[in-house]
Amino acid sequence: MYSLLSLTAVSLLLTQTTLAQFDLQSPAFNLELLSEDPTLDGAFLDACHSGAALETLCVLQPGQIAADVPEVFYFNTSSSDDSSDAVTEGLVIYNLIYNDDLIESEPLTVYAELTDTLADQELTPSETGTALAFDDDEFLYIPDYDEVTGAVTSLYNW
Numbered sequence: 001m002y003s004l005l006s007l008t009a010v011s012l013l014l015t016q017t018t019l020a021q022f023d024l025q026s027p028a029f030n031l032e033l034l035s036e037d038p039t040l041d042g043a044f045l046d047a048c049h050s051g052a053a054l055e056t057l058c059v060l061q062p063g064q065i066a067a068d069v070p071e072v073f074y075f076n077t078s079s080s081d082d083s084s085d086a087v088t089e090g091l092v093i094y095n096l097i098y099n100d101d102l103i104e105s106e107p108l109t110v111y112a113e114l115t116d117t118l119a120d121q122e123l124t125p126s127e128t129g130t131a132l133a134f135d136d137d138e139f140l141y142i143p144d145y146d147e148v149t150g151a152v153t154s155l156y157n158w
């Protein structure tokens with residue numbers, strides 16, 4: 001029952017992103033993994049080419065420090081977002097550079113089955129992607145809305 005509700009919430013959430021314009025871009029930043037797996041814990045993520053205008057998140061060599069890792073991700077939020085919202089949703093963006101100086105803004109889409117422990121993902125040219133949020137400690141999560149109560153569950157593990 002719970003998983004059924006959650007899955008419904010995810011499709012609602014994905015629909016929502018098609019309505020909002022995520023037009024405000026943050027400065028560039030790194031994404032670092034926190035994992036119980038010591039071979040992944042503390043590793044940074046990059047965007048790796050996986051097809052024509054298609055990238056996926058990939059893991060850089062463990063042990064690299066933030067100062068040595070190129071900051072390639074951005075967070076686009078909406079200028080029309082009501083700042084009183086508890087959650088500031090946005091898209092994680094990778095800027096694909098092509099023809100030397102043109103930029104294609106590629107939002108991250110996460111294909112998460114909330115009943116599963118694996119989530120697939122891609123960065124691809126689009127106006128939409130998965131609505132994500134950062135908490136006060138700068139941890140990235142998927143906000144999952146309960147349709148009935150409106151309560152937000154923060155999904156960190158995916």
Ligand SMILES: *[C@@H]1O[C@H](CO)[C@@H](O)[C@H](O)[C@H]1NC(C)=O
Pocket residue numbers: 021022023024025076091093105106107126127128
């Ligand atoms: C993200 O914001 C930048 C700056 O406004 C904009 O050029 C870009 O198109 C936005 N990306 C998406 C996917 O909305």
